[in-house]
Amino acid sequence: MHGSAWDGRNTVTPLKSSLEVLWHPIARATLLFAVLPFFLQAIGGYISLATEVLIMSMFAVAFNLLLAYTGLTSFGHAAYLGLGAYGFALCQLHLTHGAWFTPLMAGTLLAGIIAFVVGYIISTKRGIYYSLLTFAIGQLFYFIGMRWNEVTGGETGLTGLTRPVIRIPGMMAINLANNYVFYYFILVTFVVTTVILWKIVHSPFGSVLKIIEQNELRAKYLGYNTFRYKCACFTISGVLSGFAGALYAMFTYCAFADYLYWVNSGDVVMITLIGGGLTSFFGPLAGAAIFIIARNLISSFTQHWQIFMGTLFVVFILIFPEGLFGLLNKKGFRTAMRIKG
Numbered sequence: 249m250h251g252s253a254w255d256g257r258n259t260v261t262p263l264k265s266s267l268e269v270l271w272h273p274i275a276r277a278t279l280l281f282a283v284l285p286f287f288l289q290a291i292g293g294y295i296s297l298a299t300e301v302l303i304m305s306m307f308a309v310a311f312n313l314l315l316a317y318t319g320l321t322s323f324g325h326a327a328y329l330g331l332g333a334y335g336f337a338l339c340q341l342h343l344t345h346g347a348w349f350t351p352l353m354a355g356t357l358l359a360g361i362i363a364f365v366v367g368y369i370i371s372t373k374r375g376i377y378y379s380l381l382t383f384a385i386g387q388l389f390y391f392i393g394m395r396w397n398e399v400t401g402g403e404t405g406l407t408g409l410t411r412p413v414i415r416i417p418g419m420m421a422i423n424l425a426n427n428y429v430f431y432y433f434i435l436v437t438f439v440v441t442t443v444i445l446w447k448i449v450h451s452p453f454g455s456v457l458k459i460i461e462q463n464e465l466r467a468k469y470l471g472y473n474t475f476r477y478k479c480a481c482f483t484i485s486g487v488l489s490g491f492a493g494a495l496y497a498m499f500t501y502c503a504f505a506d507y508l509y510w511v512n513s514g515d516v517v518m519i520t521l522i523g524g525g526l527t528s529f530f531g532p533l534a535g536a537a538i539f540i541i542a543r544n545l546i547s548s549f550t551q552h553w554q555i556f557m558g559t560l561f562v563v564f565i566l567i568f569p570e571g572l573f574g575l576l577n578k579k580g581f582r583t584a585m586r587i588k589g
Contacts, residue, residue: 328359340410355493
């Protein structure tokens with residue numbers, strides 16, 4: 249009966265495989281985000297807050313590819329978020345006049361090209377020199393956004409963007425102007441980008457990045473061209489950050505130079521560390537939810553919310569230096585959301 253339907257391996261494996269997919273951490277994260285809007289509304293929140301959490305989660309996971317897996321700290325990563333937003337806005341306003349897919353790809357491509365050029369320039373540097381260069385280049389793009397009025401709109405930015413209807417011939421029309429529809433559209437893109445990143449970090453390429461993070465000199469002795477790997481990693485992170493930025497422009501109906509400002513680069517670092525991005529692939533997701541929701545709540549009580557957020561961040565890092573997921577791992581909670589192993 250070898251190979252027949254009575255072969256236990258052939259009957260159990262599909263069921264086991266299906267259960268593994270359903271219990272995969274990405275599936276669980278998707279389920280949590282699927283109910284997030286209803287949870288926020290139950291506590292007095294709103295759908296737009298959930299959308300911002302989801303987009304910033306995508307941005308933070310893309311940033312964490314550099315920080316946790318390659319040991320590279322970028323203090324100017326908001327530049328690629330902003331470039332994605334500007335690429336989307338310029339394409340929609342001047343080329344496609346209301347379309348969604350082409351501007352989305354234009355913003356992603358613009359951020360990716362710039363990230364490749366910047367990565368090529370800075371990937372020979374290490375340590376503080378690398379971080380300072382990312383900060384300086386990020387600020388350069390911010391000042392370009394503020395001063396190049398003819399293209400970027402300067403301080404007033406680019407407004408008048410739209411969320412058009414996605415028409416599937418013979419099936420349906422998806423109206424992205426509806427906030428709930430738009431949220432679940434973002435959720436679908438989040439799942440796709442998260443799966444891509446998950447595959448990258450668990451591929452041979454991701455293994456080399458971990459070697460570089462642990463000891464770049466040893467990686468060179470093993471024959472790896474660390475310059476190419478670091479440049480490729482920076483480019484991938486920039487591409488996905490730009491994609492998040494393009495979605496953010498669609499979300500807010502505008503693109504401003506403030507998106508490129510160094511404060512937003514600092515925010516994504518805080519988000520990653522709060523959630524435990526150094527110990528978990530999914531740490532930035534928890535960090536984004538905590539940071540965005542806490543910022544919204546505190547800012548509703550005081551205009552000096554930055555002081556309170558900074559204080560909370562310092563206290564959190566002093567008490568839980570490995571972030572939320574690091575705390576769970578230390579206390580013996582088993583989680584399938586670990587990045588290593």
